[in-house]
Amino acid sequence: MGQLNTFPLSYKVRGQRIVIIGGGEEALNKARLVTKTTASVVIISRHVEIDFSSVEAVVLVRPFEAADLDGAALVFVADHGPDGDAAKLAARARNIPLNVVDIPDECDFYTPSIIDRAPLTIAISSEGDAPVLTRLIRARIEAMLSPHVGAIAGLAGRMRHRVEALIGDNAARRRYYEALVQSPAVETAASRSPVAGVFEAETLLEAHAINIKIGSVALIGAGPGAEDLLTLRAQRLLQEADVIVHDQLVPAAVVQMGRRDAEQIDVGKAKGHHSFSQAQINTLIVRLAREGKTVARLKSGDPMVFGRAGEEIAALRKAGIAYSVVPGVSAALAAAADTVTPVTLRKVSSGFVMATAHGADDADLVHWAALAQSGMTLALYMGKSIADAVAARLIGQGASANLPVGIVVNAGRAYRSMYRGTLSGLANGAVEFPAGPAIIFVGEAVAAGDWADAAELAAQSFKVA
Template sequence: MARLRFFPVSYDVAGRVLILAGGGEEALAKLRLLLRTEGRPVVFAAQACAELVSLAQRHGVTIHPRDPSVADVAGAALLFVATGDEARDGALALLGRATGVPVNVVDRLDLCDFAVPAIVDRAPVSVAIATDGFAPVLAQRVRAAVEALLAPDFGRLGELARSVRGSVGEAFSGNAPRRRFWSSLFDGRAAELALAGDLDGARRAALSGLASAQEADNEGVVWLIGAGPGAEDLLTLRAQRLLQRADVIVHDQLVPEAVIDMGRRDAERISVGKAKGRHSVTQGAINDLLVRLAREGRHVARLKAGDPLVFGRAGEEIAALRQAGIRHVVVPGVTAALAAAADYAVPLTLRGVSSSLVFASGHGADGSEPKGWPEVARAGGTIAVYMGRTAAAETHARLVGNGVSPSTPVAAIENAGRADSRALVGRVADLPALAVRDDIAGPVLILVGEAIAAGDFAAAEPIAPRADTPASLLAAE
């Protein structure tokens, strides 16, 4: 995983001196930025361009016709160097470090203590976009996209927050209830009034909502959220929003860290680690955990791979929450069958070929799950067998034993929906070979049916070693 060289922070410069060394165009750009802060810029330039002189005069900024000395820099908040002369830049960077003042040297990353991000200014709200100094043009492109997303008056929400911050602090004793109030505030009537320019009305609406918010604060909730097949960009917008609101994230083994990290950094994270053969937490214990957390008044994101209602045991958790009287909401996710079909353009239903689709569990191939899905395959429907690799031989026996032709097309998709998705293709007759392959590490979904032959498997591998190409493996004998 790539790591940040520069740690992103917001630095308090209110009322403090900001030293700028340089008088050319780069210095002019820096002065424009510094004038947007509450700091006190002071310029040192033996020669300053006319536009910089004019800007400094308009804002009462002093320009000293020389380089700064140790005495000038000592006690300053920050030192910006933009002389354009490598030797002077290096000497001034050393001077800043000698006085303990953080230094930024334009276009000299090796001399910088900090980098200046591209900034979207909606004061008192700001958005900083940084690329560790390596791609400023990319940062500017991202900035343009963010500028388009945030209305020019977006900063009024920050003004609203500042006006009621003291009252909110007095009303709630902990961080979690305060955070929940702020979340509801920015989604409600007060925010609408603020954005419309009625800051007084917005403040009154915010304060009037404090009492009801205090009463409702003790109510916990469990969001059963589908994390999809693993790719972060397949998470729904609703799931992203609720992850940011959750106090606790209770997640399964198959949910990638990158998806969990889309929640708040300060949210508690609890792995319940359920995976085939490694049930570190029983389902009953998970049910009890969700009930306990919600009764503590916490907002709980129960994060499940795929869709919660498709082999996610959400039904058992919902029953436990319902019995305990806990408020709960289900947020759908992209299930593995749909992700696998999308990866390889497989029509799960196809006019004139297949008009039905069944989701089946490979864990139940021995007959422990409800019967009927082999009959659907025999009648021409499409079957999606979840968690199917280790039970591939049993699935083969069950299909063939119920009259499904051994030549029926099959595709086994490893890591469906992810960047490392991989397809192996063949026929029902090849399924026993899938169970004994030792080159498969990720979860496997098996697609069975005549419609599978219409998928795009040009780059697929055969399930079993054969002389045919993958495409011909899908052709009926």
Template sequence: MSATENRLGVFPAFFRVADEGVAVFGNGDEAFAKARLLGNTKARVIAYADAPEADYAAYLVDKHIEQVQVPFDPAQVEGKTLVFAATGDAALDRAIVTAARAAKIPANAVDQPDYCDFYTPALVNRAPIAVAIGSEGAGPVLAQMIRADVDRLLPKSLGKLAVLANSYRSAVDSLLPRGVVRRLFWRSFFKGDVADAVESGDVSTARRHATRLLKATRASGNVGRVFLVGAGPGAEDLLTLRAHRLLMEADVILFDALVPQAVVDMGRRDAERISVGKRKGCHSKSQEEINDLLVELAREGKRVVRLKAGDPLVFGRAGEEMAALRNAGIPYEVVPGITSALAAAADFELPLTLRGVASTLVFTTGHDLHGDVLPDWARLALSGASVAVYMGRSVAASVAGKLMGAGLPEDTTVAIVENAGRADRRLLHGTLAELPRLEHLDSLTGPVMVIIGDAVAGASFERSEALGGIGAGARQNFARI
């Protein structure tokens, strides 16, 4: 979907209607529906209905809604905040909207989009909290279905909790500094003991919990914290719930080059975003600079998310960052993510361990193959271990050469995944002897994972392309799933 396709044709907003006049024109079901919707508000509804249907007429009487029983006149829209034209007569509705627009009053004509200055949403009412679901008129039934789902999710006590929060707002503003400290207070307020007490109907206990929470938050001071968060292989729905929550709470997000923008965008809208990406031959910041920046931001009292592709503790240099934070006395937390080897195995439906075949799993980058001494992980490969090689394209030839030279059969199966776990992933399969071809495939521009071992033979190759069928140096369009 392009950026343009993802833009709304309307701007979501809420009108102030308390004690303001809102006109509803019509006698039938459409007018009745608008009047009921307005019944969720404090608007002063005026029903222009000269012959309302029986159930609508009863509703108007029961709710003490002012009724005007005369034919439409353009002067009737004057002084109103909103106008609803729901007469069932398309021409009359257009005339009503035309009069409202001439008076610069927003108007809505039922089932006539060109005569709608605004749309009425499907509404979930937890006053003063409201959730409005709109579809720009394209899918009102879908909007109602979403409304039903949201209504089930939100506690009925949510409005009472919001009212209680409002009573603490001035105290919070005077006692707690702006920024992360206030946000953490309100998060605890809305998700912890206070909310539980309100939901159980015990407002007095809720107030006691809220007062204790305010005192405790004030005493803790403005202490910054760093979170080393694994973004997983790049698909938004493979991010952990904890990672998502921390992104929504972060003041600053430092992200690597391999983290897709869509994942970075899942952070809080007004959080500062800093790219500290490192790719082969192109480093925007050195590791030492990143360490210093983490310490500096935390000392400013900010909550910092250091967002890393995959898992922070697997080839993520988190050890250096943790050491820097420990030395500076900065509190931190590590949030694991799905590492690319696991995503690649899932793409291939590949068992990384297989009873009776492979009981050992090795993660490596393969960059220690340049000397004459065979590394320990290579020796494990010879004994049947599954080996997952990160950043595998650039070392494919040396990995294959060393392993075959050490005695691993050249027909050992290999699985290759570019952009593991993502929608644009590419799958290739072949043998150890064919693996060196990988270095010449220029169309592979994303991160590449190579998995080698006897267990790989148990993978599903239906959606992958045979490496042996691709000529060296050729630019190919590989299988996409």
């Protein structure tokens, strides 16, 4: 490992001036950066070539004067003419830290790529060697952080004296702060208002002061199973969880995105074998939270779309457990994206209906048939094994036999399978689909999708391996 040529630090500029010499794009870029601080910013150039109205700075259109550096904390030179040369000499004569844009050898300091979550800041620097790399690393770290982490950092600072008064042991204080910055309830409250954040922080503090553990549950949508379709919030909460309770349909690769030391519990709810009943799952997540654990309840798709989240939320509410819900990409939306199918299409489909085919009664089918005939797009879940019967019943209830049909199995994944045809083709064909969840689209909008690589649903018996 090489040695650093620079020492990273945070430099106080409150109540001081930052002077920028230059009137072009480079000067504006530095102004955008330094106007995030509480310092007063002055831009000096005899030739202003760009609009600086987007930044809070004083713009002086004139030559540089040595007196311009009175009270300056930092100097940026983005002018390589005589004014820039004069500013460099004046800054060095006064021992004011100097940054000369795009000339690393003349810089006393470098401007890092900054993640701003005031009062929290994270700076990434390559000592001027690889600014593109620092930008890419910054983007990755940004994705890991909650947009409200700055509010939580400020809240931790405001709570310092209360924490010291109520918790005497340093290790216990550390545990409180760890709980504070990872609490979904505190994050939600702090995002609403400082007062709400303090209330939740105080509630957590009182529990820690008497050594009561407080857990929480996040109901997280895992999406259709592709790791890169997981939301940023889902990834972050998986990394924070002590326990991951997941369904059988959630791929192992998604579960492994959690902390390596997190306990993993497969509740195994899949068609034909329910290793845990819904009541047992409810009891499990409540018990884990009462033990003070941070629980990630990982569900396939979106928790609120056929994910039975309502029953789990009711159990958590009854038990007084803090919870949050993280949306995921539902299988129907992933299937629409896979096949470029506009499920709502101007002058063709005015709406989109998601329903479960399993257990549908005649009243449901009458309603679906009418919706499909009116132009709506149907997205039927959990109907793979009864697809032909449902199609026949829809036709029997008045749906056109020629309505386009599209089916996607394992939507959103690399090994997805696609099939296309008509409602009558599906009704007359005994189709054996591959393993995995399927979405059945019915409606005129299906014809506008890209089904070029899909297998045909013929109007006779056949099997698809």
